[in-house]
Amino acid sequence: MSSSIAVxxxxxxxxxxxxxxxxxxxxxxxxxxxxxxKFWLRAAEWFLMYVVVMAIAIGLEIKLHGNAYANxxxxxxxxQHWEFYSITLCLFVVFALPGFIYHxxxxxxxx
Numbered sequence: 001m002s003s004s005i006a007v008x009x010x011x012x013x014x015x016x017x018x019x020x021x022x023x024x025x026x027x028x029x030x031x032x033x034x035x036x037x038k039f040w041l042r043a044a045e046w047f048l049m050y051v052v053v054m055a056i057a058i059g060l061e062i063k064l065h066g067n068a069y070a071n072x073x074x075x076x077x078x079x080q081h082w083e084f085y086s087i088t089l090c091l092f093v094v095f096a097l098p099g100f101i102y103h104x105x106x107x108x109x110x111x
Contacts, residue, residue: 006060014053019099021045050092
């Protein structure tokens with residue numbers, strides 16, 4: 001797999017994962033909730049999706065470039081620091097914008 005294909009796959013997975021909590025009324029796409037999902041549950045599910053996408057990104061990086069990290073579970077050995085994770089979190093917020101707008105604004109008008 002080339003780097004450009006891996007980036008495209010990661011981009012699509014990120015776009016889908018960031019919008020899942022706002023599109024679906026099921027918790028984690030599996031658990032049916034009787035009433036509407038609360039915002040805190042959507043936010044927790046959104047953050048969990050961020051963690052999953054970052055794990056996929058680290059896995060793709062290790063697959064493409066070898067073991068870039070000494071030990072994946074030791075956070076202080078990462079070559080990326082807090083700046084990298086704050087930027088990726090902000091990008092994940094931007095990717096979630098279509099689902100957020102659909103759920104909290106457009107859904108009322110489309111019914």
